[in-house]
Amino acid sequence: MELIDKLSILADAAKYDASCASSGAPNRTSRGKAGLGASSGMGICHSFTPDGRCVSLLKVLLTNFCLYDCQYCINRRSSNIPRARFTPEEVVRLTLSFYRRNTISGLFLSSGIIRSSDYTMEQLIQVARLLRETHQFRGYIHLKAIPEADPRLLEEAGRYADRLSANIELPTLTSLKTLAPEKQLGTIHSAMGQIRQGIDAANDAATQEAKHPPRSDNPKRLAPRYAPGGQSTQMIVGADTTDDRTILQSAEQLYQRFRLKRVYYSAFSPIPERPAGLPQAAPPLLREHRLYQADFLIRGYGFAAAELLGKPGNLALDIDPKLAWALTHRDTFPLDINRAEPALIARVPGIGLRSVQRLVELRRHRRIRFQDLIALRCRIEILRPFVVTQDYRPADGQRDSARLRQQLTAPQPAQMALW
Structure with a gap:
């Protein structure tokens, strides 16, 4: 051949x-x-x-x-x-x-x-x-x-x-x-x-x-x-x-x-x-x-498998796992970006790890404003119901998980990210 x-x-x-x-x-x-x-x-x-x-x-x-x-x-x-x-x-x-x-x-x-x-x-x-x-x-x-x-x-x-x-x-x-x-x-x-x-x-x-580099006679x-x-x-x-x-x-x-x-x-x-x-x-x-x-x-x-799927079954296909977790843990949100621990900020849908690092660095100098999230190119349409900044707080009507799920469901896979 x-x-x-x-x-x-x-x-x-x-x-x-x-x-x-x-x-x-x-x-x-x-x-x-x-x-x-x-x-x-x-x-x-x-x-x-x-x-x-x-x-x-x-x-x-x-x-x-x-x-x-x-x-x-x-x-x-x-x-x-x-x-x-x-x-x-x-x-x-x-x-x-x-x-x-x-x-x-x-x-x-x-x-x-x-x-x-x-x-x-x-x-x-x-x-x-x-x-x-x-x-x-x-x-x-x-x-x-x-x-x-x-x-x-x-x-x-x-x-x-x-x-x-x-x-x-x-x-x-x-x-x-x-x-x-x-x-x-x-x-x-x-x-x-x-x-x-x-x-x-x-x-x-x-x-x-x-710790112990080679000697000159044994380079x-x-x-x-x-x-x-x-x-x-x-x-x-x-x-x-x-x-x-x-x-x-x-x-x-x-x-x-x-x-x-x-x-x-x-x-x-x-x-x-x-x-x-x-x-x-x-x-x-x-x-x-x-x-x-x-x-x-x-x-x-830092998620555990049991957190992402609390009971036997498959992951939801219409929303990504991070958003699905946030919708089932509404008691955690909205989260104050100026006070929350970095590990918890990373669990906000629409905020990635690099953005978390930049937010933590920025808040050492001043209070985080909503415009900062926009400047970091976070997924604003996703994170709105889940964050509190110095100048922003979501409306009370955005706390209903079922309604949020309908609003935030991505229309096609190509628009989804790993955040």
């Missing part, structure tokens, strides 16, 4: 893996080195760094052959689809070719399981090893961690990759046993735990080195490097009957236990010749969007 034909098949097969991001990786540089440059069409995905830069990654599978028969996966062994397989050298050649044409800044590489978990992980590591050691590639590399692989292989993978991801796929043990019986939740958690320990050990060593002593971009995972939404509350609680536990950088949510996509028991239609993409918004509130705003 021609290389371009393999790329067509394996780039398309990789689109189902959403756990692709470059945020959190340190800046790399080739200055003073003989290596390829660094990241500060077909098979290309776009990710965003914490400072807002958009970077492009070559996103492919090493192969879409797989020993497993996960019912939700189009690449399962019983699936009747075209199959292809790259050699490690072919993936390296593609990565360097795309990079030299300034098309990508790095590589996202996953794979189906072939021969064994150890063999597949060795093949993924071989790609990263060739890029790093043979070609001195300084770009971003994200490798899929295969939980069933030998722990020594996961340790080696972390020395070459900026980020590792072990996909949990389904949020409950029951769903995993039903739809992916060959996968073990305990094994996935063990892999995540090992990755976390590797990251923590590398960070501790770097801290100690910063090359460096702290070990292990997955500096952290780890991530993916959960499929809508392949089973698991509700959003359970999904968010599972994500919250993963963040707390393994310090994941991100949990990604992928709406189930109906596949050809799907096994019995799987949904015939995909869930609303807006549901996936709401989960990302709720996840952002958990990671960045």
Whole structure:
């Protein structure tokens, strides 16, 4: 099979893996080195760094052959689809070719399981090893961690990759046993735990080195490097009957236990010749969007999953989770911006974290006025019923939650934000 034909098949097969991001990786540089440059069409995905830069990654599978028969996966062994397989050298050649044409800044590489978990992980590591050691590639590399692989292989993978991801796929043990019986939740958690320990050990060593710099007679002593971009995972939404509350609680536990950088949510996509028991239609993409918004509130705003969904069920589709929380906690609002704690101001719909920081700084010098909220480009149409400033207080009629919900319901998803 021609290389371009393999790329067509394996780039398309990789689109189902959403756990692709470059945020959190340190800046790399080739200055003073003989290596390829660094990241500060077909098979290309776009990710965003914490400072807002958009970077492009070559996103492919090493192969879409797989020993497993996960019912939700189009690449399962019983699936009747075209199959292809790259050699490690072919993936390296593609990565360097795309990079030299300034098309990508790095590589996202996953794979189906072939021969064994150890063999597949060795093949993924071989790609990263060739890029790093043979070609001195300084770009971003994200490798899929295969939980069933030998722990020594996961340790080696972390020395070459900026980020590792072990996909949990389904949020409950029951769903995993039903739809992916060959996968073990305990094994996935063990892999995540090992990755976390590797990251923590590398960070501790770097801290100690910063406190005690290398001596002049040993200038090359460096702290070990292990997955500096952290780890991530993916959960499929809508392949089973698991509700959003359970999904968010599972994500919250993963963040707390393994310090994941991100949990990604992928709406189930109906596949050809799907096994019995799987949904015939995909869930609303807006549901996936709401989960990302709720996840952002958990990671960045200090919300707990139980706060966003107090009882079993799914997130509301007509309003974002932060606004839904505010409407059910009317006793907290309206909030006096000049007196409230920063963490509570951040819970006001329409006010983001950066605006909170600027408001706190501003009120050290003078009282906050409503015009200040406008100047900070807060979402004025949303926040009006929830704030008090020196010169503004909402009318009493704006305290009715049902009426406010009708007034504030966003007309279309494109107008919604993560605030």
